[in-house]
Amino acid sequence: MxxxxxxxxxxxxxxxxxxxxxxxxxxxxxxxxxxxxxxxxxxxxxxxxxxxxxxxxxxxxxxxxxxxxxxxxxxxxxxxxxxxxxxxxxxxxxxxxxxxxxxxxxxxxxxxxxxxxxxxxxxxxxxxxxxxxxxxxxxxxxxxxxxxxxxxxxxxxxxxxxxxxxxxxxxxxxxxxxxxxxxxxxxxxxxxxxxxxxxxxxxxxxxxxxxxxxxxxxxxxxxxxxxxxxxxxxxxxxxxxxxxxxxxxxxxxxxxxxxxxxxxxxxxxxxxxxxxxxxxxxxxxxxxxxxAWTLALRYEGNGHEIDGPGNIAFDRGGDAWIVNNYVYGADRRDPVCGGHELLRLRPDGRDAPGAPYSGGGLYGAGYGVAIDRTGDVWATNFGFQAQGCALDPARLFRSVSQFDPRGRALSPPRGWRQGGYVQPQGALVGRDGTLWVANCGSRSVTRVPGARPDRAVNVPVADGRLIKPFGVSLDGRDRAWVTGNGSDSVAVFAPDGTLERTVTGGGLDKPLGIASDSRGNQWVSNSGKVPAPCEDATPRQLADAVGPAGGPPAEGASVTLIRPDGSTPARPFTSGSLTMPWGIAVDGSDTVWVADFSGRRVTRLCGVRTEACPPGHRTGQPISPATAGYGFDGLVRNTAVQIDPSGNVWLTNNWELVPVQTNPGGRQLVVFVGLATPVRTPLIGPPRAL
Structure with a gap:
């Protein structure tokens, strides 16, 4: 009762x-x-x-x-x-x-x-x-x-x-x-x-x-x-x-x-x-x-705009800018095409004035949204669309879109295309102002110096060292670290775009998200099971591969720590609460937060600054309950986790627990109230405490 x-x-x-x-x-x-x-x-x-x-x-x-x-x-x-x-x-x-x-x-x-x-x-x-x-x-x-x-x-x-x-x-x-x-x-x-x-x-x-x-x-x-x-x-x-x-x-x-x-x-x-x-x-x-005594809220915006939220970026004032996989559709049986709106929610979940925004070639953005030093917002047009959409995604997944801080599209109607974008996913801006984009469909990254689209350059990676590039992070030296979901690797690029090394081992297993801490260490979420739906893979194949939600941890589900020199501990960090890691974020005290695509939870791990963890905790040890994490019955399948300037932990309800492929998108953002150490936003390079 x-x-x-x-x-x-x-x-x-x-x-x-x-x-x-x-x-x-x-x-x-x-x-x-x-x-x-x-x-x-x-x-x-x-x-x-x-x-x-x-x-x-x-x-x-x-x-x-x-x-x-x-x-x-x-x-x-x-x-x-x-x-x-x-x-x-x-x-x-x-x-x-x-x-x-x-x-x-x-x-x-x-x-x-x-x-x-x-x-x-x-x-x-x-x-x-x-x-x-x-x-x-x-x-x-x-x-x-x-x-x-x-x-x-x-x-x-x-x-x-x-x-x-x-x-x-x-x-x-x-x-x-x-x-x-x-x-x-x-x-x-x-x-x-x-x-x-x-x-x-x-x-x-x-x-x-x-x-x-x-x-x-x-x-x-x-x-x-x-x-x-x-x-x-x-x-x-x-x-x-x-x-x-x-x-x-x-x-x-x-x-x-x-x-x-x-x-x-x-x-x-x-x-x-x-x-x-x-x-x-x-x-x-x-x-x-x-x-655990967590309080989590679900945000739906205006009630008819969120459908498959993929990732979040916070601006200077703490508003959340969200990319949407699909166009909103009330009936799950009706096929939906790629989302063409950029969402912006106030910290309390209300739409910002004029939001959502559209135009600029925005279509089916997935995991890529970033904010630069001027406050402009960048979204990567992966071309997500549901089964039954009649549009040809290959004509739409070759660009990025740019919006000013008021939500006005700055990119042309087909998006910015110089730079060889193909199914772009993760994106982030470094302290030197360079925008980096992972091209999941072309085994390359795009480097955009000064976030100027006319200067965008494609950087291919040969010999299978970076297959299905997915997540991007930037360290304090403005080096870009990019996960290879199909190559079980992380590629490290110098600020000028030169490939410095590729990191393998350390438990890297179908990695997706990656986040830097304040000391230049990289934290990688190993899904162990998720095949990124790019190159020749499809969302339908992704659904078949991951199976039903709530099952046992995927083999290889873990978090890998990569030190600034590219070395890793012998074994990754595991926990019963890590069942299918996807998104990952680091808060203002360098503790690590991991979103789970299967387990309806978020996990908090002790970072390298063990003095910020409970007494006796070691790096990589769970701070949240070891087998349950911070669970919430309002979560479904989550792809991203981000920390705002108030210490709220935001997650994207990206796919439903049973994703009907004509319209599989989740309908909410989930916000754990006051749970993390606040972060200064926008996230430019590594996290900084507020």
């Missing part, structure tokens, strides 16, 4: 919370700093309510988040709640329109709260608590729907939303970090909770999320674990012990506990679930403990 015994109680609490908010604030004294010109105060009212009821005498504070890691937030205003948990607060808006504004409510210790409820007239509102109470509620105000005239509902749910979305920017129960990370994360928090009602957001409650995935139940169970702490001080100690990140400090408040759980979700899943079971308030919730 998904809807436990707490369901009716949760419904009653929602009604009471709505009534309390509608009733308006109590008589709590509001204070606020003057605005930039001595005026312009913002006034907000609302109610703080835990799973056990209203929270009286809570210290309510409005903050502006710090703009650098380690900064303290700036207090904008504050007050206290009355005996019914209501408050009214005034504050001066920040000078920076991009600042993140949030509210915290520190509840008094349980015994003090009980005394205040029994004798509300005897409280001294002028005396702040000597120490920060362990129960800290939070709500993100920036980006919330509606205006300041709408009352706020501050609850365990809004706290889970804020702490999870801003997990990578939370220290000591406060938010701080460089742009655009915190602001983008704030928008994602509103996808989880509604700060006006204090309940679940409409986005989380409805398809393609809601009852269709486990995230809603996981979210409510986390809120239940906080509600247990709100109700009993003893349970706070248990929560903080369970939330503690290995090797880190024990959290001192519930907001920090949520952030720590989000960053290390597999630490103590059973203990946290046991807490949630002690105080079941929010429903529907989990019936059993998860393997």
């Amino acid at each position: 998904l809807m436990r015994r707490g369901y009716h109680r949760a419904a009653l609490l929602a009604v009471l919370l709505s009534a309390a908010v509608a009733a308006g604030p109590g008589t709590g004294h509001a204070t606020g700093d003057p605005g930039p010109d001595g005026g312009g105060e913002v006034r907000r009212s609302g109610v703080v309510r835990g799973g056990s009821g209203p929270v009286p005498d809570a210290v309510v504070t409005v903050y502006e988040a710090g703009t650098r890691s380690g900064d303290r937030p700036r207090r904008l205003g504050g007050t206290r709640t009355d005996d019914r948990g209501r408050f009214r607060v005034a504050y001066a808006p920040p000078r920076d329109p991009g600042a993140v504004v949030y509210l915290t409510a520190d509840a008094p210790p349980a015994d003090a709260a009980a005394q205040a409820a029994a004798d509300p007239a005897g409280r001294d509102r002028r005396t702040p608590p000597a120490t920060t109470p362990p129960v800290r509620f939070a709500a993100v105000l920036t980006g919330a729907p509606g205006g300041p005239e709408q009352p706020l509902g501050v609850t365990e749910r809004t706290t889970v939303a804020a702490g999870s979305a801003l997990a990578q920017f939370t220290r000591d129960g406060a938010f701080a970090g460089p742009a655009p990370g915190p602001r983008n994360a704030a928008s994602v928090a509103h996808n989880l909770a509604d700060v006006h009602t204090g309940g679940v957001s409409a986005f989380l409650a409805a398809p393609p999320n809601g009852a269709r995935t486990s995230t809603l139940r996981t979210f409510n169970s986390l809120a239940d674990a906080l509600a247990a702490c709100t109700a009993r001080a003893e349970d706070c100690a248990e929560l903080f012990d369970a939330a503690r990140v290995a090797g880190g400090e024990r959290p001192r408040d519930t907001l920090q506990a949520v952030a720590d759980i989000a960053r290390a979700p597999a630490g103590s899943p059973g203990r946290i679930f046991a807490l949630a079971e002690r105080h079941p308030v929010y429903a529907p919730a989990l019936d059993t403990a998860p393997t």
Whole structure:
């Protein structure tokens, strides 16, 4: 049963919370700093309510988040709640329109709260608590729907939303970090909770999320674990012990506990679930403990544009640019041709203005999308199309397309063709401005100095050393590393296009994705089974080769580490959670993320900077659960994984679990919230921490 015994109680609490908010604030004294010109105060009212009821005498504070890691937030205003948990607060808006504004409510210790409820007239509102109470509620105000005239509902749910979305920017129960990370994360928090009602957001409650995935139940169970702490001080100690990140400090408040759980979700899943079971308030919730407390959301854009998303590139502001294998088709039985739209989603999954974009020869792009230093977006036209499409792909898979940062096509109607493109796949831009493209259909790469299409040069590789070139990465020396899916190799090119070497061995087995870390090491995903559908291979043959999803790991499924000198360890890295690796990415702490085409999961491996891993971990050892990875029932077959500036992990639902070949494409992007170390975008060469 998904809807436990707490369901009716949760419904009653929602009604009471709505009534309390509608009733308006109590008589709590509001204070606020003057605005930039001595005026312009913002006034907000609302109610703080835990799973056990209203929270009286809570210290309510409005903050502006710090703009650098380690900064303290700036207090904008504050007050206290009355005996019914209501408050009214005034504050001066920040000078920076991009600042993140949030509210915290520190509840008094349980015994003090009980005394205040029994004798509300005897409280001294002028005396702040000597120490920060362990129960800290939070709500993100920036980006919330509606205006300041709408009352706020501050609850365990809004706290889970804020702490999870801003997990990578939370220290000591406060938010701080460089742009655009915190602001983008704030928008994602509103996808989880509604700060006006204090309940679940409409986005989380409805398809393609809601009852269709486990995230809603996981979210409510986390809120239940906080509600247990709100109700009993003893349970706070248990929560903080369970939330503690290995090797880190024990959290001192519930907001920090949520952030720590989000960053290390597999630490103590059973203990946290046991807490949630002690105080079941929010429903529907989990019936059993998860393997990890991850929160993942599915994004569908406008609902009729995503069909076979292949890969993602993030621009400077953190928007996701996505290439689409197929044109969207609602009926799986109707054959679809190659996608002719470039998608662009905001961090919260909404379409950017004017998106999706088309033109410039875009057709059936697969794994290749890159953004250069000027912000122009490059897509490689592989010519994907489904069985039954009447078009001749050979006339369409010989180009790349270029778009400006506004989505306007800069390439001609047939795309840029100079450079010998044939079924191009992976693409990336180096620090020297050179665009590199892997030509899956011609055993070559195309080098485009300065990302100027008129200077594009084809670089063939003879003697079978690079067959079916697929993925591309760039190291700090602007060398290009290209996987050969058909040759079980990686080719290394000097910045001028000279082939330096080809790497074989080390477990390379039908490799696909490749990613550099900050120290110039290359990480390669070995599918062990996937034949890239280029040269004479077809998507139908790919489907036959990989077989049904969810099977045992493919023989050879692994990750190979290649050092800057081209050497490899004797054996690749394996794990039970690596069943058919495809995409791979490195985050800002050099840990490695691997998308799985078969297992409906993403795997996190310890990188070469072992100090960024849990204590005792070795390079290549799984940080995520060894056999399960970070699984999610909203995933299908995934080809790419990328990290955004907020630390969200994005995956492409590229093919359905049962891919009907007339229209096999998946329909969503999946975003694991706050899970990774943020990366500065766009990705130019190796990853850089935000």
